[in-house]
Amino acid sequence: MTMTQKPAIERLPVNAAFAQPAGPAAIDRAAESLRAHNFGVEVVPDGAAARELLLSLIPEGAEVGQGASVTLDSIGVTEIVEKSGRYDAVRPRTRAMDRATQMREIRKLGAAPDVQINSVQAVTEDGRIVVASFSGSQLAPIAHGAGNVILVVGAQKVVPDLDAAIRRLEEYSYPIEDVRLQEAMGRHSAIGKMLVVNSEPVPGRITVILVREPVGI
Numbered sequence: 001m002t003m004t005q006k007p008a009i010e011r012l013p014v015n016a017a018f019a020q021p022a023g024p025a026a027i028d029r030a031a032e033s034l035r036a037h038n039f040g041v042e043v044v045p046d047g048a049a050a051r052e053l054l055l056s057l058i059p060e061g062a063e064v065g066q067g068a069s070v071t072l073d074s075i076g077v078t079e080i081v082e083k084s085g086r087y088d089a090v091r092p093r094t095r096a097m098d099r100a101t102q103m104r105e106i107r108k109l110g111a112a113p114d115v116q117i118n119s120v121q122a123v124t125e126d127g128r129i130v131v132a133s134f135s136g137s138q139l140a141p142i143a144h145g146a147g148n149v150i151l152v153v154g155a156q157k158v159v160p161d162l163d164a165a166i167r168r169l170e171e172y173s174y175p176i177e178d179v180r181l182q183e184a185m186g187r188h189s190a191i192g193k194m195l196v197v198n199s200e201p202v203p204g205r206i207t208v209i210l211v212r213e214p215v216g217i
Helices: 024-036 047-056 070-074 077-083 090-095 103-111 139-145 162-185
Strands: 040-044 063-066 115-118 122-124 129-133 148-153 193-197 206-211
Touching (some): 024 122, 024 206, 040 047, 047 077, 047 206, 090 103, 103 139, 115 139, 122 162, 139 193, 162 193
Parallel strands (some): 040 206, 063 115, 115 148, 148 206
């Protein structure tokens, strides 16, 4: 390999069955179960409706944290949050900070924003949420740190149960993310840490926006 050549991309098998969207009845079952577990739930027809609803739930000027999310990127949320000037977006601030000298500040900003926006790898029909992270940085605000959490979930992420959710993560989401990270940063991804949210003790702190069409991966 010469100095100008990039390493070959390594590709793991992808289980394409997990790209198939859940049907209306499965989405409705998931919504009902999530509400029973103290999650706020909204069901919308498409990505554009999800974007407008999410933005309507964030107060102007609020401090907004965000995990890396193809879903939020693809529906246009990331650009609006980070570039519109309507919000105090955390990620542009932390990107500009020195990781060698300001890691404590970066960690604290990321862990407890006013609002955390994210997607997840799977939602089960019995009302559980599965989200994974390479480092765990986006798990802390979802689990407890953020004042409010808004999650956008495409129809293809709704699965019957926890076993299927973990299989979706390992057999579908992870292989795709691994390729994406190799292409973008020249390194592999990893399922470093995983969070399963079974319920939310503070009613409505977490809002799940279920989309009746596939968005994200």
